[in-house]
Amino acid sequence: MPTINETVSEEIRAQARKLLEDGTVAAVIGYGSGSLPMTVKPLVVRSPEDCRKLIWNTFCVLNLANYLPATLKSVEPPRGPRDPKPEGPLPKVAICATGCWSRSIVVQIQEHQVARDRVVVLGVGSRGMVSRRKVEALFGGREILAVEEGDHDLIIQGADFSETINRWDVVRDNCQTCTHPDPVLVDVRIGEPVSERKNPNPFIQVDALEQKSGDGRWAWFTEEFATCIRCYACRNACPLCYCPTCFVDDAKPQWVGKSLDAVDTGLFHILRAYHCAGRCTDCGTCETVCPKGINMRMLTKKLNKDVLNLYGIEAGMQPDAPLPLTTYAMDDPQQFMANEPGSGKEGK
Amino acid sequence: MTEQSTNWEPKIIAFLCNWCSYAGADLAGVSRFQYPSNIRIVRVPCSGRVSENMIMSALKSGADGILVSGCHPGDCHYISGNYFARRRFALLSNLLDFIGIEPGRVNFSWVSASEGEQFAEVVQSVTEKVKALGPASRLVKKIDALETALQVA
Numbered sequence: 001m002p003t004i005n006e007t008v009s010e011e012i013r014a015q016a017r018k019l020l021e022d023g024t025v026a027a028v029i030g031y032g033s034g035s036l037p038m039t040v041k042p043l044v045v046r047s048p049e050d051c052r053k054l055i056w057n058t059f060c061v062l063n064l065a066n067y068l069p070a071t072l073k074s075v076e077p078p079r080g081p082r083d084p085k086p087e088g089p090l091p092k093v094a095i096c097a098t099g100c101w102s103r104s105i106v107v108q109i110q111e112h113q114v115a116r117d118r119v120v121v122l123g124v125g126s127r128g129m130v131s132r133r134k135v136e137a138l139f140g141g142r143e144i145l146a147v148e149e150g151d152h153d154l155i156i157q158g159a160d161f162s163e164t165i166n167r168w169d170v171v172r173d174n175c176q177t178c179t180h181p182d183p184v185l186v187d188v189r190i191g192e193p194v195s196e197r198k199n200p201n202p203f204i205q206v207d208a209l210e211q212k213s214g215d216g217r218w219a220w221f222t223e224e225f226a227t228c229i230r231c232y233a234c235r236n237a238c239p240l241c242y243c244p245t246c247f248v249d250d251a252k253p254q255w256v257g258k259s260l261d262a263v264d265t266g267l268f269h270i271l272r273a274y275h276c277a278g279r280c281t282d283c284g285t286c287e288t289v290c291p292k293g294i295n296m297r298m299l300t301k302k303l304n305k306d307v308l309n310l311y312g313i314e315a316g317m318q319p320d321a322p323l324p325l326t327t328y329a330m331d332d333p334q335q336f337m338a339n340e341p342g343s344g345k346e347g348k
Numbered sequence: 349m350t351e352q353s354t355n356w357e358p359k360i361i362a363f364l365c366n367w368c369s370y371a372g373a374d375l376a377g378v379s380r381f382q383y384p385s386n387i388r389i390v391r392v393p394c395s396g397r398v399s400e401n402m403i404m405s406a407l408k409s410g411a412d413g414i415l416v417s418g419c420h421p422g423d424c425h426y427i428s429g430n431y432f433a434r435r436r437f438a439l440l441s442n443l444l445d446f447i448g449i450e451p452g453r454v455n456f457s458w459v460s461a462s463e464g465e466q467f468a469e470v471v472q473s474v475t476e477k478v479k480a481l482g483p484a485s486r487l488v489k490k491i492d493a494l495e496t497a498l499q500v501a
Contacts, residue, residue, distance in 0.1 A: 218448025255401040263489040277439050302446045328431035336441045338457040
């Protein structure tokens with residue numbers, strides 16, 4: 001009997017082929033197999049024959065929405081910056097999307113980076129993606145040559161060992177605390193829908209850190225980000241980071257220094273996270289792609305928690321609602337203001 | 349360092365909106381209200397203009413405290429600039445607290461053009477808070493530390 005992900009792979013291939021053959025879309029964004037065990041690579045398929053290359057498994061950790069704006073651009077007829085928009089509808093692109101990725105697409109739609117009518121979402125309910133780092137940590141340096149995937153187990157094989165481990169134990173932290181595994185935007189349903197997960201506390205890691213003292217949190221911050229090499233992988237893999245010139249590349253004024261000084265790397269991470277406030281869908285891609293294993297997701301998760309608690313908004317859940325920071329309410333909380341009642345200082 | 353000496357005075361960067369808080373500061377001056385001379389005022393068109401980049405850049409460059417002040421909610425010259433700013437500042441101040449920047453380093457307030465006395469009070473209280481915290485050390489880029497590192501390398 002085929003596993004759930006094998007069935008999903010088959011359905012993705014069939015649907016992609018159908019969409020490309022009948023000309024509904026000009027390209028399909030999905031995953032192809034990677035060159036190492038437990039890796040996959042993002043793949044843009046442009047012909048029906050290539051659809052056999054598409055796969056789906058438990059290691060699909062990169063957010064495919066990151067490739068959507070550029071792929072949409074690539075299927076448009078070439079034109080100069082001042083040329084008028086071509087007549088008629090522009091070609092469409094299909095994209096595989098789980099819960100968090102579909103929410104990223106919603107944010108891209110809200111921010112006018114992507115036109116809703118040009119996207120066909122192949123919605124896949126996410127069962128949580130496995131962290132390669134967690135698996136490797138379990139095998140402490142022993143080389144893993146192949147991984148076989150069952151519905152609830154992984155069979156890890158090396159030159160002289162073969163062990164079965166529980167899949168959920170090595171699922172990424174963000175997937176374990178996820179509450180919306182099913183896509184919010186679905187044009188073509190792939191596989192079975194996944195029900196909303198009733199997670200008692202999706203912010204459990206943030207809460208644990210908040211319990212520490214100010215000095216403790218500062219110690220955590222300096223230690224966590226000390227190893228950053230400023231490769232900007234977290235920024236480049238993020239579907240929200242599409243600015244033509246990023247603030248770290250600004251030279252006049254230069255907001256953040258470009259050195260490996262602890263203050264420069266710290267500021268980079270604070271500001272990068274802050275720019276994702278109210279937009280981050282906690283897909284965990286930044287953390288996954290970090291070559292140093294820095295847990296920068298804590299910062300965006302903290303912002304997600306505040307946005308939810310203060311303004312009652314979760315990013316990317318409603319395509320027609322404004323983003324939390326592009327709107328306001330008259331009675332937004334303001335206890336943090338120095339001269340407001342409740343701040344403990346000179347209440348009037 | 350010399351900053352550690354007993355007569356240390358904090359440097360506080362104040363981003364004041366042109367229409368309310370800056371005029372409030374002006375009124376405090378012409379009304380002869382006394383307030384500490386620790387603040388360095390940067391006049392901005394609106395509190396909504398103050399981005400997180402400016403605040404963090406001031407901290408990085410050695411400001412011991414930050415004060416951002418704008419019109420009271422409902423009084424914005426641009427109708428809604430301070431409402432947007434309020435959401436952004438709430439998130440920023442929580443995030444800075446989360447990573448361990450002392451509460452009181454970065455302050456926000458509303459001061460209208462007619463509140464000269466209140467402006468003096470806000471500056472007084474912010475200066476006291478920052479003085480109690482001592483010189484800023486977190487997220488301050490120390491050039492001399494860099495130079496020493498370079499000489500060793």
